[in-house]
Amino acid sequence: AQSVTQPDIHITVSEGASLELRCNYSYGATPYLFWYVQSPGQGLQLLLKYFSGDTLVQGIKGFEAEFKRSQSSFNLRKPSVHWSDAAEYFCAVAGDSNYQLIWGAGTKLIIKP
Amino acid sequence: DARVTQTPRHKVTEMGQEVTMRCQPILGHNTVFWYRQTMMQGLELLAYFRNRAPLDDSGMPKDRFSAEMPDATLATLKIQPSEPRDSAVYFCASGTGTSGIETQYFGPGTRLLVL
Numbered sequence: 001a002q003s004v005t006q007p008d009i010h011i012t013v014s015e016g017a018s019l020e021l022r023c024n025y026s027y028g029a030t031p032y033l034f035w036y037v038q039s040p041g042q043g044l045q046l047l048l049k050y051f052s053g054d055t056l057v058q059g060i061k062g063f064e065a066e067f068k069r070s071q072s073s074f075n076l077r078k079p080s081v082h083w084s085d086a087a088e089y090f091c092a093v094a095g096d097s098n099y100q101l102i103w104g105a106g107t108k109l110i111i112k113p
Numbered sequence: 114d115a116r117v118t119q120t121p122r123h124k125v126t127e128m129g130q131e132v133t134m135r136c137q138p139i140l141g142h143n144t145v146f147w148y149r150q151t152m153m154q155g156l157e158l159l160a161y162f163r164n165r166a167p168l169d170d171s172g173m174p175k176d177r178f179s180a181e182m183p184d185a186t187l188a189t190l191k192i193q194p195s196e197p198r199d200s201a202v203y204f205c206a207s208g209t210g211t212s213g214i215e216t217q218y219f220g221p222g223t224r225l226l227v228l
Binding site: 032041042043049101 | 117144146155156158161168169204206211212213214215216217219220221222
Protein backbone atom coordinates (compact mmCIF):
# COMPACT_ATOMS: atom_id res chain seq x y z
CA ALA A 1 0.00 0.00 0.00
CA GLN A 2 1.10 3.53 -0.66
CA SER A 3 2.31 5.63 2.24
CA VAL A 4 3.94 8.96 2.90
CA THR A 5 6.24 9.69 5.81
CA GLN A 6 7.20 13.12 7.01
CA PRO A 7 9.69 12.31 9.75
CA ASP A 8 9.67 15.73 11.38
CA ILE A 9 6.53 16.76 13.23
CA HIS A 10 7.90 20.28 13.61
CA ILE A 11 11.00 22.17 12.59
CA THR A 12 12.30 25.49 13.89
CA VAL A 13 14.37 27.66 11.56
CA SER A 14 15.73 31.17 11.94
CA GLU A 15 14.42 33.77 9.56
CA GLY A 16 16.76 34.01 6.59
CA ALA A 17 18.12 30.50 7.05
CA SER A 18 17.70 27.69 4.55
CA LEU A 19 15.02 25.06 4.93
CA GLU A 20 14.64 21.43 3.99
CA LEU A 21 11.52 19.43 4.84
CA ARG A 22 11.74 15.70 4.37
CA CYS A 23 9.24 13.46 2.67
CA ASN A 24 9.58 9.76 1.94
CA TYR A 25 6.99 7.77 0.03
CA SER A 26 6.21 4.19 -0.66
CA TYR A 27 4.79 3.49 -4.09
CA GLY A 28 5.59 0.85 -6.67
CA ALA A 29 5.17 2.77 -9.89
CA THR A 30 6.26 6.25 -10.90
CA PRO A 31 4.69 8.46 -8.27
CA TYR A 32 2.81 11.68 -8.67
CA LEU A 33 4.07 13.81 -5.77
CA PHE A 34 2.80 17.00 -4.22
CA TRP A 35 3.66 19.53 -1.56
CA TYR A 36 0.92 21.63 0.01
CA VAL A 37 1.08 24.40 2.60
CA GLN A 38 -1.56 25.19 5.19
CA SER A 39 -1.46 28.48 7.04
CA PRO A 40 -3.25 28.63 10.41
CA GLY A 41 -7.01 28.57 9.98
CA GLN A 42 -6.75 28.24 6.22
CA GLY A 43 -7.18 25.63 3.55
CA LEU A 44 -4.32 23.93 1.78
CA GLN A 45 -2.49 25.53 -1.10
CA LEU A 46 -0.50 23.66 -3.70
CA LEU A 47 3.19 24.62 -3.62
CA LEU A 48 4.46 22.31 -6.34
CA LYS A 49 4.04 18.91 -7.91
CA TYR A 50 6.06 16.28 -9.73
CA PHE A 51 4.60 14.07 -12.41
CA SER A 52 7.52 13.37 -14.70
CA GLY A 53 10.52 14.98 -16.35
CA ASP A 54 13.01 17.18 -14.57
CA THR A 55 13.44 15.86 -11.05
CA LEU A 56 14.01 19.35 -9.63
CA VAL A 57 10.66 21.08 -9.49
CA GLN A 58 10.12 24.76 -8.91
CA GLY A 59 7.06 25.96 -7.07
CA ILE A 60 5.45 29.08 -5.77
CA LYS A 61 6.78 31.29 -2.95
CA GLY A 62 10.39 30.39 -3.79
CA PHE A 63 10.10 26.70 -2.92
CA GLU A 64 11.59 23.81 -4.83
CA ALA A 65 11.60 20.05 -4.38
CA GLU A 66 13.75 17.28 -5.72
CA PHE A 67 12.48 13.84 -6.62
CA LYS A 68 15.01 11.12 -5.85
CA ARG A 69 13.74 7.74 -6.95
CA SER A 70 16.66 5.85 -5.40
CA GLN A 71 15.84 7.29 -2.00
CA SER A 72 12.04 7.36 -2.44
CA SER A 73 12.19 10.97 -1.37
CA PHE A 74 10.69 14.27 -2.41
CA ASN A 75 12.21 16.85 -0.07
CA LEU A 76 11.09 20.45 -0.07
CA ARG A 77 13.65 23.24 0.08
CA LYS A 78 13.86 26.98 0.30
CA PRO A 79 17.13 28.91 0.38
CA SER A 80 15.97 31.65 2.75
CA VAL A 81 12.80 31.48 4.82
CA HIS A 82 10.62 34.42 5.73
CA TRP A 83 8.42 34.78 8.80
CA SER A 84 5.40 34.39 6.51
CA ASP A 85 6.50 30.83 5.70
CA ALA A 86 5.43 29.71 9.18
CA ALA A 87 2.76 27.12 8.43
CA GLU A 88 2.19 23.40 8.19
CA TYR A 89 3.52 21.59 5.15
CA PHE A 90 2.05 18.41 3.74
CA CYS A 91 3.58 15.98 1.31
CA ALA A 92 1.25 13.72 -0.67
CA VAL A 93 1.42 11.00 -3.29
CA ALA A 94 -1.32 10.00 -5.69
CA GLY A 95 -2.68 6.56 -4.91
CA ASP A 96 -3.74 3.78 -7.21
CA SER A 97 -7.05 5.50 -7.82
CA ASN A 98 -6.15 8.53 -9.87
CA TYR A 99 -8.16 10.90 -7.70
CA GLN A 100 -7.01 9.94 -4.22
CA LEU A 101 -4.00 11.48 -2.48
CA ILE A 102 -2.15 9.71 0.29
CA TRP A 103 -1.15 12.41 2.74
CA GLY A 104 1.75 12.70 5.11
CA ALA A 105 1.10 13.75 8.69
CA GLY A 106 2.52 17.20 8.08
CA THR A 107 5.50 19.19 9.34
CA LYS A 108 4.89 22.36 11.25
CA LEU A 109 7.43 25.04 10.42
CA ILE A 110 8.27 27.55 13.14
CA ILE A 111 10.30 30.63 12.25
CA LYS A 112 12.57 32.22 14.85
CA PRO A 113 13.05 35.96 14.52
CA ASP B 114 -8.86 35.54 -8.19
CA ALA B 115 -11.17 32.52 -8.28
CA ARG B 116 -11.64 30.73 -4.97
CA VAL B 117 -13.53 27.85 -3.47
CA THR B 118 -15.97 29.16 -0.89
CA GLN B 119 -17.37 27.25 2.05
CA THR B 120 -20.14 28.07 4.48
CA PRO B 121 -20.41 28.22 7.37
CA ARG B 122 -16.82 28.80 8.43
CA HIS B 123 -17.60 27.72 11.98
CA LYS B 124 -20.40 25.61 13.38
CA VAL B 125 -21.14 24.58 16.95
CA THR B 126 -24.01 22.18 17.41
CA GLU B 127 -25.32 19.63 19.83
CA MET B 128 -25.14 15.91 19.38
CA GLY B 129 -28.04 14.59 17.35
CA GLN B 130 -28.55 17.75 15.30
CA GLU B 131 -28.30 17.91 11.53
CA VAL B 132 -25.35 19.76 10.07
CA THR B 133 -25.18 20.98 6.48
CA MET B 134 -21.96 22.31 5.01
CA ARG B 135 -21.91 24.03 1.63
CA CYS B 136 -19.24 24.50 -0.96
CA GLN B 137 -19.11 26.57 -4.10
CA PRO B 138 -16.41 25.18 -6.39
CA ILE B 139 -14.47 27.35 -8.78
CA LEU B 140 -16.46 28.03 -11.94
CA GLY B 141 -15.46 25.59 -14.65
CA HIS B 142 -13.95 23.01 -12.33
CA ASN B 143 -15.46 19.59 -12.94
CA THR B 144 -14.24 17.75 -9.84
CA VAL B 145 -15.11 18.26 -6.20
CA PHE B 146 -13.51 16.66 -3.17
CA TRP B 147 -14.67 16.63 0.44
CA TYR B 148 -11.98 16.09 3.07
CA ARG B 149 -12.01 15.87 6.84
CA GLN B 150 -9.00 16.94 8.89
CA THR B 151 -8.41 15.92 12.50
CA MET B 152 -5.35 15.85 14.67
CA MET B 153 -5.56 12.09 15.07
CA GLN B 154 -6.36 11.01 11.51
CA GLY B 155 -4.94 13.85 9.46
CA LEU B 156 -6.58 14.46 6.08
CA GLU B 157 -9.15 11.93 4.94
CA LEU B 158 -11.03 11.88 1.66
CA LEU B 159 -14.73 11.60 2.33
CA ALA B 160 -16.23 11.98 -1.13
CA TYR B 161 -15.27 12.63 -4.73
CA PHE B 162 -17.43 14.00 -7.54
CA ARG B 163 -16.67 14.34 -11.20
CA ASN B 164 -19.07 16.24 -13.46
CA ARG B 165 -21.48 16.31 -10.48
CA ALA B 166 -21.62 12.51 -10.27
CA PRO B 167 -20.53 10.90 -7.00
CA LEU B 168 -17.73 8.51 -7.91
CA ASP B 169 -16.47 7.62 -4.48
CA ASP B 170 -17.96 8.13 -1.06
CA SER B 171 -16.31 5.17 0.60
CA GLY B 172 -14.62 7.45 3.12
CA MET B 173 -17.90 8.55 4.64
CA PRO B 174 -19.88 6.83 7.39
CA LYS B 175 -22.85 5.90 5.24
CA ASP B 176 -25.39 5.82 8.00
CA ARG B 177 -25.00 9.48 8.91
CA PHE B 178 -23.14 11.31 6.16
CA SER B 179 -24.37 12.24 2.72
CA ALA B 180 -22.85 14.33 -0.06
CA GLU B 181 -24.58 15.79 -3.09
CA MET B 182 -24.08 18.24 -5.93
CA PRO B 183 -27.48 19.66 -6.77
CA ASP B 184 -25.86 21.76 -9.47
CA ALA B 185 -22.43 22.68 -10.75
CA THR B 186 -22.13 25.62 -8.38
CA LEU B 187 -23.05 23.87 -5.14
CA ALA B 188 -21.80 20.85 -3.25
CA THR B 189 -23.23 19.88 0.11
CA LEU B 190 -22.11 17.61 2.91
CA LYS B 191 -24.69 16.65 5.51
CA ILE B 192 -24.34 14.89 8.81
CA GLN B 193 -27.49 13.57 10.43
CA PRO B 194 -27.39 12.90 13.30
CA SER B 195 -24.15 14.52 14.32
CA GLU B 196 -21.91 13.01 16.99
CA PRO B 197 -19.03 14.47 19.02
CA ARG B 198 -16.54 12.34 17.03
CA ASP B 199 -17.55 14.30 13.91
CA SER B 200 -15.81 17.37 15.32
CA ALA B 201 -13.20 18.28 12.74
CA VAL B 202 -12.39 20.72 9.97
CA TYR B 203 -14.14 19.85 6.72
CA PHE B 204 -12.57 21.02 3.50
CA CYS B 205 -14.00 21.19 0.05
CA ALA B 206 -11.64 21.31 -2.92
CA SER B 207 -12.27 21.62 -6.63
CA GLY B 208 -10.07 20.82 -9.57
CA THR B 209 -9.71 20.28 -13.27
CA GLY B 210 -7.89 17.75 -15.37
CA THR B 211 -8.31 14.02 -15.69
CA SER B 212 -8.99 13.43 -12.03
CA GLY B 213 -8.79 16.85 -10.46
CA ILE B 214 -5.84 16.11 -8.21
CA GLU B 215 -3.44 17.65 -10.71
CA THR B 216 -4.41 21.07 -9.45
CA GLN B 217 -6.68 21.07 -6.42
CA TYR B 218 -7.91 24.31 -4.93
CA PHE B 219 -9.01 24.08 -1.34
CA GLY B 220 -11.65 26.13 0.38
CA PRO B 221 -11.01 27.69 3.81
CA GLY B 222 -12.85 24.89 5.58
CA THR B 223 -15.75 24.54 7.98
CA ARG B 224 -14.68 24.04 11.57
CA LEU B 225 -17.31 21.84 13.21
CA LEU B 226 -17.69 21.28 16.92
CA VAL B 227 -20.32 18.81 18.08
CA LEU B 228 -21.05 19.00 21.80
